[in-house]
Amino acid sequence: MSINKVAVLGCGLMGAGIAQVCAQAGREVTVIEVSDEFLSKGMSGIERQLGKMVERGKLDAGSQAETMKRLHGSTRLEDAAEVDLVIEAIIENIEEKNKTYSRLDRVCHPETIFASNTSSLSITQMMTATGQERQRRFIGMHFFNPVPVMKLVEIVRTILTDAEVFNTATEFAREIGKVPVQTSDRTGFIVNRLLVPYMLDSIRALEEGVASIVDIDNAMKLGCGHPMGPFTLGDFVGLDTTYYIANIMFDEFKEKRFAPPPLLKRMVLAGLYGRKSGRGFYDYSDPQNPKPMNLL
Numbered sequence: 001m002s003i004n005k006v007a008v009l010g011c012g013l014m015g016a017g018i019a020q021v022c023a024q025a026g027r028e029v030t031v032i033e034v035s036d037e038f039l040s041k042g043m044s045g046i047e048r049q050l051g052k053m054v055e056r057g058k059l060d061a062g063s064q065a066e067t068m069k070r071l072h073g074s075t076r077l078e079d080a081a082e083v084d085l086v087i088e089a090i091i092e093n094i095e096e097k098n099k100t101y102s103r104l105d106r107v108c109h110p111e112t113i114f115a116s117n118t119s120s121l122s123i124t125q126m127m128t129a130t131g132q133e134r135q136r137r138f139i140g141m142h143f144f145n146p147v148p149v150m151k152l153v154e155i156v157r158t159i160l161t162d163a164e165v166f167n168t169a170t171e172f173a174r175e176i177g178k179v180p181v182q183t184s185d186r187t188g189f190i191v192n193r194l195l196v197p198y199m200l201d202s203i204r205a206l207e208e209g210v211a212s213i214v215d216i217d218n219a220m221k222l223g224c225g226h227p228m229g230p231f232t233l234g235d236f237v238g239l240d241t242t243y244y245i246a247n248i249m250f251d252e253f254k255e256k257r258f259a260p261p262p263l264l265k266r267m268v269l270a271g272l273y274g275r276k277s278g279r280g281f282y283d284y285s286d287p288q289n290p291k292p293m294n295l296l
């Protein structure tokens with residue numbers, strides 16, 4: 001099966017990037033949002049991103065115009081009826097996702113593949129909002145932020161996913177210029193399964209007085225060749241998001257390595273979310289020169 005027409009649900013941070021890369025790869029893309037306001041915000045964001053690529057000489061103006069022509073905005077789920085693949089990137093809320101999947105199942109062609117970009121929710125739980133036939137055509141496609149830059153996509157199968165659907169989605173990720181890895185529906189998939197305990201351990205090391213924020217960051221950057229240390233990374237991802245995912249993983253596995261340390265909880269309660277709120281492990285008042293916070 002080849003994927004020519006795609007619908008992307010949600011045109012926020014992730015949906016906009018996913019719609020952009022699919023359209024750049026020559027696919028017709030229907031972008032669905034909850035309101036005209038969110039839709040036009042998302043679509044103009046994509047146009048701006050493409051404009052920046054033209055300025056940097058990474059895209060010519062003709063390709064920018066053609067890409068925009070392949071993007072069709074809508075606020076009606078019914079406009080996803082005839083697509084080959086739906087990639088859902090709406091808010092991370094199981095009730096909202098399941099409500100959307102149950103409606104979508106009635107609207108879409110029986111062959112349409114459903115893919116969720118969720119970071120932490122169960123693909124299997126979302127799948128149960130659809131009928132038996134669709135359940136075989138239900139997968140996860142987990143992209144990384146920023147989508148146009150990050151190469152990885154985790155392709156996630158449930159115990160009911162058809163092998164052909166799993167392979168079609170994997171091949172599609174390759175066709176849009178990504179590097180797919182295949183995994184199964186276990187909370188956190190591959191990356192968060194390994195990354196979240198590492199980030200939580202770094203916070204525990206800080207709490208236990210092993211070293212300072214800057215020294216732990218430098219140690220992991222220079223000692224392991226990581227592009228950034230764990231605290232810089234946490235501030236970039238968002239500490240509220242990290243806390244949320246850690247809680248979901250701890251609930252699922254009941255293992256200490258996924259338990260959010262008290263310092264992380266206190267920081268989130270205090271509104272220290274990282275870069276997006278101006279303060280996290282570092283203070284970004286001067287964004288070019290972040291200063292470590294005094295947290296202990």
Ligand SMILES: NC(=O)c1ccc[n+]([C@@H]2O[C@H](COP(=O)([O-])OP(=O)(O)OC[C@H]3O[C@@H](n4cnc5c(N)ncnc54)[C@H](O)[C@@H]3O)[C@@H](O)[C@H]2O)c1
Pocket residue numbers: 009010011012013014015032033034038088089090091092093096100117118119120142143144145
């Ligand atoms: N932010 C990340 O780094 C990241 C990385 C990988 C995966 N994800 C996952 O991607 C999904 C989206 O995250 P985001 O960061 O783009 O969120 P976001 O808040 O930036 O965007 C979500 C968008 O979905 C829209 N929306 C909400 N309900 C909708 C509905 N019923 N139909 C259509 N649109 C709807 C909202 O208006 C909003 O524009 C989540 O499941 C998240 O876990 C996020």
